[in-house]
Amino acid sequence: MLWNSNAKFQESYYKTLIAAYRTHLVQGSTDLGRITLELDKVYILPHLVVKNPTEVSSALIQQQDTISSLSIWDFLAKIETEPTYRRILLLSAPGTGKTILLEYLTLTYAQGNQREEYEKAPKLIPVLLSLRQIRKLIINNLDITIAQIITTVIKRESSLKLDPSVEWFEQKLSSGKCLIMLDGLDEIVNASERRSVGKWLDEQMGLYPETCYIITSRPYSYLNYPLKTTTICLEIQPYKSQDIKQFLEQFYLEKELFKQAHLEGNLIKQQALKKAILVHKVITTYPPFALMASNPLLLTFMAFFAENPSLILKKRVELYKEICRLLLINRPKAKGIPSLYNLESKQIQLILQKLALELMCQHKVQFTLEEGATIISESFLAIVEAKEAPIQFLQYLENVTGLIQKVSAKLYQFIHLSFQEYLTVAEIKLTNQEQILINNIDQPWWSEAIRLYAGSKDTSKIILAAWNKRNFVTLNLAYDCWEEGEQYNVELKKRIENWLDAALESNDPDIARLAAKVYLSRRLKYVVAFD
Structure with a gap:
């Protein structure tokens, strides 16, 4: 009877896990809507590398490591013969997919599909706990065991009103039958609480040495109070080109299936694949997007944003705006991390x-x-x-939001020049400093900022300045402003176009050469964008 009761509990427990983790809600999502992913349809298993915790990057956008990478299954498959792999620290930058990896493992084990994912995967009972959510249970009773925590959480959160036995979980833990996943050590904001929880974790891993643990954190807070009992540190690697392509295809297929369930299956697949190919081409041919797409969070956001693939570039100001809001406000709020000095989102962006x-x-x-x-x-x-507030603010931006990143022992920068340019344009618009752009009309350093500005402002004065300078850089920029913007002097546009037509036939070889270069440049840009 006891065996039958335990078997029924395990079956019901797995049902609750499947219901809870079948879909993943992107934390913070966006003001444009909620982003949800069907885990077993869309998820791309990340590449992992073994790292020393001090060498793990905190950068949201980073380069792929040249060392060989493995999947999480390569490590789990060896936990019986390699005790080192039973104490996994998953240390990685914001947005790299630490939480969703744990949710994927939980769903896969609850569905019993682990051997389909990896032939040698061990059979384990998955337990996923948010350290931020259970920290009070630990702080209020440091003698509480992980088995007691598990049963308390299941009783509290289960929609099926499960009543698990502490003794049952203790037996499973002692015999190494569980996979305990503890998410977000860095999300325990209070340093004293984080230190106490870390000490408790070390004690629990010593209490149940046969059990496999995966603990996740961002680098910055972990290094202040490192665990003593974790024996291997893994870092999630950026998406490769093939990962990006596969994600887009699966993302748009699921999205189209949801939106157009009334259509025939093959037609939906064709539409989804066409959209994925278009978005992939835009991403891979525009360098800032290509770099951002290597981060799973930013790629997901870009895929969600790209309702009309042909307009992604033209609407990139709006995209950058939404990404800033996501990183600065929505995600920290969703994770329960308070804003530094209680600053409002508008105040943070203005600074x-x-x-x-x-x-x-x-x-x-x-x-x-x-x-x-x-x-x-x-x-x-x-x-x-x-x-000390300004320096603390910049460190907060690095450690919590990821919008600023450390690139050497002393140097910092925005995660990409595009965000520096977007914020620059926002400040110029707010303070009516268009003259800065006019004064730098022939400086390539300012060209992208001018294009971003053109997307929402009348750029007649800027185009006039470009015409007055009349060189290859400025004339190309004038065309870009026409294409990017919606407000400009139509008569001035005709005047420049007429001049270029005439310049092609000019007897002055320098003028003819300039006109030819501009025309060729526009033609090549058109081919790259629409071929």
């Missing part, structure tokens, strides 16, 4: 705009904390009266 504009004016990408703090100090100290 970053000052930093971005000054860096652009200095023709700089990288800065030290001290340099960054000096740039933002006036606007920041008007809000928060604390001398």
